[in-house]
Amino acid sequence: xxxxxxxxxxxxxxxxxxxxxxxxxxxxxxxxxxxxxxxxxxxxxxxxxxxxxxxxxxxxxxxxxxxxxxxxxxxxxxxxxxxxxxxxxxxxxxxxxxxxxxxxxxxxxxxxxxxxxxxxxxxxxxxxxxxxxxxxxxxxxxxxxxxxxxxxxxxxxxxxxxxxxxxxxxxxxxxxxxxxxxxxxxxxxxxxxxxxxxxxxxxxxxxxxxxxxxxxxxxxxxxxxxxxxxxxxxxxxxxxxxxxxxxxxxxxxxxxxxxxxxxxxxxxxxxxxxxxxxxxxxxxxxxxxxxxxxxxxxxxxxxxxxxxxxxxxxxxx
Amino acid sequence: xxxxxxxxxxxxxxxxxxxxxxxxxxxxxxxxxxxxxxxxxxxxxxxxxxxxxxxxxxxxxxxxxxxxxxxxxxxxxxxxxxxxxxxxxxxxxxxxxxxxxxxxxxxxxxxxxxxxxxxxxxxxxxxxxxxxxxxxxxxxxxxxxxxxxxxxxxxxxxxxxxxxxxxxxxxxxxxxxxxxxxxxxxxxxxxxxxxxxxxxxxxxxxxxxxxxxxxxxxxxxxxxxxxxxxxxxxxxxxxxxxxxxxxxxxxxxxxxxxxxxxxxxxxxxxxxxxxxxxxxxxxxxxxxxxxxxxxxxxxxxxxxxxxxxxxxxxxxx
Numbered sequence: 001x002x003x004x005x006x007x008x009x010x011x012x013x014x015x016x017x018x019x020x021x022x023x024x025x026x027x028x029x030x031x032x033x034x035x036x037x038x039x040x041x042x043x044x045x046x047x048x049x050x051x052x053x054x055x056x057x058x059x060x061x062x063x064x065x066x067x068x069x070x071x072x073x074x075x076x077x078x079x080x081x082x083x084x085x086x087x088x089x090x091x092x093x094x095x096x097x098x099x100x101x102x103x104x105x106x107x108x109x110x111x112x113x114x115x116x117x118x119x120x121x122x123x124x125x126x127x128x129x130x131x132x133x134x135x136x137x138x139x140x141x142x143x144x145x146x147x148x149x150x151x152x153x154x155x156x157x158x159x160x161x162x163x164x165x166x167x168x169x170x171x172x173x174x175x176x177x178x179x180x181x182x183x184x185x186x187x188x189x190x191x192x193x194x195x196x197x198x199x200x201x202x203x204x205x206x207x208x209x210x211x212x213x214x215x216x217x218x219x220x221x222x223x224x225x226x227x228x229x230x231x232x233x234x235x236x237x238x239x240x241x242x243x244x245x246x247x248x249x250x251x252x253x254x255x256x257x258x259x260x261x262x263x264x265x266x267x268x269x270x271x272x273x274x275x276x277x278x279x280x281x282x283x284x285x286x287x288x289x290x291x292x293x294x295x296x297x298x299x300x301x302x303x304x305x306x307x308x309x310x311x312x313x314x315x316x317x
Numbered sequence: 318x319x320x321x322x323x324x325x326x327x328x329x330x331x332x333x334x335x336x337x338x339x340x341x342x343x344x345x346x347x348x349x350x351x352x353x354x355x356x357x358x359x360x361x362x363x364x365x366x367x368x369x370x371x372x373x374x375x376x377x378x379x380x381x382x383x384x385x386x387x388x389x390x391x392x393x394x395x396x397x398x399x400x401x402x403x404x405x406x407x408x409x410x411x412x413x414x415x416x417x418x419x420x421x422x423x424x425x426x427x428x429x430x431x432x433x434x435x436x437x438x439x440x441x442x443x444x445x446x447x448x449x450x451x452x453x454x455x456x457x458x459x460x461x462x463x464x465x466x467x468x469x470x471x472x473x474x475x476x477x478x479x480x481x482x483x484x485x486x487x488x489x490x491x492x493x494x495x496x497x498x499x500x501x502x503x504x505x506x507x508x509x510x511x512x513x514x515x516x517x518x519x520x521x522x523x524x525x526x527x528x529x530x531x532x533x534x535x536x537x538x539x540x541x542x543x544x545x546x547x548x549x550x551x552x553x554x555x556x557x558x559x560x561x562x563x564x565x566x567x568x569x570x571x572x573x574x575x576x577x578x579x580x581x582x583x584x585x586x587x588x589x590x591x592x593x594x595x596x597x598x599x600x601x602x603x604x605x606x607x608x609x610x611x612x613x614x615x616x617x618x619x620x621x622x623x624x625x626x627x628x629x630x631x632x633x634x
Contacts, residue, residue: 141517142464144460144518146458146459175519196459197459200488202491
């Protein structure tokens with residue numbers, strides 16, 4: 001397999017299994033001496049993802065985009081089955097973009113049935129080789145926990161979420177072996193958790209946080225936006241608008257977090273949204289702030305109909 | 318830094334920091350094209366460790382022995398402070414052995430104060446860079462959990478133990494980047510947990526289980542044996558002797574696990590030992606067996622005075 005040259009790449013190579021992915025990465029990194037960036041996604045790509053890829057270009061010679069809807073981060077009650085998917089459309093977007101060298105779209109990252117036949121991964125001593133994701137009760141049982149950062153915000157209503165995210169990202173790092181990985185700051189807590197995991201487990205790679213991309217009217221880009229009705233979508237603007245107003249107020253002297261939170265909660269509820277949480281937390285520790293005295297981030301999760309949206313704004317003043 | 322050639326190595330290189338370790342490993346593996354084995358230890362080396370190193374020689378061109386008493390696997394109530402240490406003695410043993418290329422003896426694997434100054438590990442976005450081990454309340458918060466295998470046997474009385482082992486081994490794998498790692502089957506549950514972690518997290522390396530090494534009188538080699546009084550040491554022979562008798566009985570038709578367990582418990586208690594557990598479990602899943610119909614392992618932990626000893630025997634009939 002000859003990896004496409006970075007400059008002339010016009011169509012990404014599609015890689016569907018772990019050993020081919022690792023082999024390609026090592027060829028690119030060790031033989032060609034290029035640096036490699038990974039942009040992990042769950043597909044249904046929008047301009048937010050494109051911004052991640054453009055950020056990745058600044059930091060590495062070659063880019064892998066992974067597309068994998070990770071069952072390990074969805075509870076059985078959540079929207080795994082309705083999570084939007086469009087692999088042909090995604091591939092076309094990446095082809096048009098032109099700078100992505102490879103797309104890694106594994107069929108199942110938790111199926112270990114052929115683990116014994118993969119070079120270097122044979123278990124000595126007869127460990128059962130058949131497994132699937134935990135929800136399928138098929139044998140995967142190793143989970144990476146970032147025990148403090150995973151607790152608050154989205155971790156409260158989605159207790160398996162960050163365990164699943166950290167674990168699948170750990171797996172992707174081991175398979176793709178990138179020098180750099182890019183995560184969107186829209187998933188602010190996720191970004192911080194991955195940073196902490198990389199430090200605590202001595203991964204040799206750099207995590208880049210990429211700024212939120214918004215629609216012209218302010219709605220933060222999300223694959224789930226497509227599941228909003230036109231009416232819900234209009235109401236959902238209350239999130240970004242109230243966050244902007246709170247940020248403006250904070251930057252103009254209103255440093256009381258409860259007052260700022262109340263204003264956002266009121267605006268979203270008046271628009272018909274159901275608040276999951278609205279919290280102002282320290283940017284690095286994600287611990288709740290009562291007054292804005294250091295860099296904080298205002299994080300919101302709210303339901304509009306059957307769709308749960310998240311958004312946040314950093315306040316540095 | 319020029320790594321010593323495998324053939325002529327007579328004194329191991331001593332490496333004390335992560336970035337030098339990784340750099341050395343990459344030179345050996347990528348430039349010299351050698352395969353690398355890691356033998357993780359907590360030092361105070363005995364013939365059991367030497368057997369691990371000899372096993373490693375069969376599977377790789379070059380060998381790293383790590384020596385690190387990992388605070389992450391000790392509860393505050395346990396014997397971290399009295400765990401025996403003798404680094405000069407260990408180094409002399411490895412020098413005499415002659416086949417170990419490098420000794421990795423980091424000062425503190427949970428001190429991230431200079432993380433920002435290490436190449437490729439800089440946190441983007443201001444994560445607090447100071448941390449120590451969790452028990453020191455200094456910031457490390459990422460733990461690898463092998464959720465089923467960690468629960469039984471030693472996991473019952475040592476709830477933080479396997480979390481700490483899996484995590485530090487994950488860190489060591491990321492720093493040393495070996496092709497092969499060797500673990501002793503004396504720590505049977507640990508060996509199975511590391512195998513499972515490697516499979517579930519897609520590590521690209523092979524785990525080798527190395528057989529138990531015993532003193533001439535049958536006592537399983539352990540760094541902790543030195544803490545036994547001569548009298549306790551004599552009494553502790555009841556573990557290996559009763560296990561041998563149970564194995565012999567099983568191989569000659571006694572397939573009832575309760576009868577076999579009772580005989581071992583009785584023998585150890587009569588010798589003055591205090592049983593932590595005595596269990597017969599399936600070799601791959603570590604689930605309790607009631608009858609011996611498939612490959613099992615008879616695992617025992619018992620206290621003699623202030624020393625907790627473990628031992629096990631596989632029964633394949």
